[in-house]
Amino acid sequence: xxxxxVPIASKIGAQRHLIAIRDAFMVTMPLMILGALAVMxxxxxxxxxxNAMNTVFGGEAWKGFxxxxxxxxxxxxxxxxxxxxxxxxxxxxxxxxxxxxxVSLGAFFALGGALGMSSNGLFIAIIVALxxxxxxxxxxxNDKLVIKMPDGVPPAVARSFAALLPAMxxxxxxxxxxxxxxxFGITDIIGSFYAAVQEPFMGLANSYPSALLIAFITPFLWxxxxxGANMIDPFLQTINAPAIEANLAAVTAGKxxxxxxxxxxxxxxxxxxxxxxxxxxxxAIFLVxxxxxxxxxxxxxxxxxxxxxxxxxxxxxxxxVLNPIMxxxxxLAPMTLVTTAYWATRLGLVPVATVMPPWVTxxxxxxxxxxxxxxxxxxxxxxxxxxxxxYAPFVRIxxxxxLKREQSL
Numbered sequence: 001x002x003x004x005x006v007p008i009a010s011k012i013g014a015q016r017h018l019i020a021i022r023d024a025f026m027v028t029m030p031l032m033i034l035g036a037l038a039v040m041x042x043x044x045x046x047x048x049x050x051n052a053m054n055t056v057f058g059g060e061a062w063k064g065f066x067x068x069x070x071x072x073x074x075x076x077x078x079x080x081x082x083x084x085x086x087x088x089x090x091x092x093x094x095x096x097x098x099x100x101x102x103v104s105l106g107a108f109f110a111l112g113g114a115l116g117m118s119s120n121g122l123f124i125a126i127i128v129a130l131x132x133x134x135x136x137x138x139x140x141x142n143d144k145l146v147i148k149m150p151d152g153v154p155p156a157v158a159r160s161f162a163a164l165l166p167a168m169x170x171x172x173x174x175x176x177x178x179x180x181x182x183x184f185g186i187t188d189i190i191g192s193f194y195a196a197v198q199e200p201f202m203g204l205a206n207s208y209p210s211a212l213l214i215a216f217i218t219p220f221l222w223x224x225x226x227x228g229a230n231m232i233d234p235f236l237q238t239i240n241a242p243a244i245e246a247n248l249a250a251v252t253a254g255k256x257x258x259x260x261x262x263x264x265x266x267x268x269x270x271x272x273x274x275x276x277x278x279x280x281x282x283x284a285i286f287l288v289x290x291x292x293x294x295x296x297x298x299x300x301x302x303x304x305x306x307x308x309x310x311x312x313x314x315x316x317x318x319x320x321v322l323n324p325i326m327x328x329x330x331x332l333a334p335m336t337l338v339t340t341a342y343w344a345t346r347l348g349l350v351p352v353a354t355v356m357p358p359w360v361t362x363x364x365x366x367x368x369x370x371x372x373x374x375x376x377x378x379x380x381x382x383x384x385x386x387x388x389x390x391y392a393p394f395v396r397i398x399x400x401x402x403l404k405r406e407q408s409l
Contacts, residue, residue, distance in 0.1 A: 016092035024084035035073030042066035078121035085129035139166035257352035264353035268366035269341035274311030280387025
């Protein structure tokens, strides 16, 4: 695995296009959290709260706050991604990121971006950003397309003229593509793409096997010292944001939320304490691993960060990385937790996660906030107990082996 798999996975993790997508979504994460919280505020399922707000404001005018916040977050998500992905990718090539981002925005709207500014246009925004930037960075490096300004011209003006012809070419190309599609009767490229590709893909990713794969692949990569979450995040975010928005829209309309598997589902019910549900490991060490001093020291250092889903001290301190004893529970725990959470939600025991709490929200509290229900908190608590039960025997084995090794020295 070290000779064959790890080098390939490392190259994937360092791939500039995936890094550009990942970093773009990192920037938009606070906006998605805020947008989800605003919608939760508007649709809080507590009759007393709704009646009180309607009485104070003389109707539902108070919901304009949440609507306005949504307009500044989810409603412009695709536009932000179109700019940020291009900006980051151009930086990866050592080119002008601002110019590339502006060109990507122009190309996105030339293709029909005004019809897909929300997360419905997310796939198209990413594709446009990647393709437009690849073309732009090659054209801007061509001396024949550079309008050179005389000495003494401010650098910002010189850069804008250097990017003028490449920008015109790129945006015109995407405008030509839109015209060709329109000639075949497709005037809404983004809507057609969403219906034909993005929506079915989201449905596929919402299945139980997909949830198991997500629960497996992240800890599997972490076991080899690779940041699993960062590596698969570009793929997950392309389905996560539209799924959350679709859930919010369904709840607002009084319908059932359609997508079980999304980021708040994984964060609140599976990654309890971080990848691998390591807060269960912390509790297991406290219960059955106290005979070993090193385990206790690492555990004490990991407890506070682990409460907020930061588990690097445990991953590298115990360690879990390249530790064959911990490999099985580190993989088994999240796959078991995703199973209980998925079927509890599918069977209607727990509401679908529609709100995205910050990923540092402590276990159990995150389950309550994500589902706006105490049953979500109960499910998270049950999953935490399950993770402790899975880790406990392996902690015991690890402690016994360490004690034997120390005695033999």
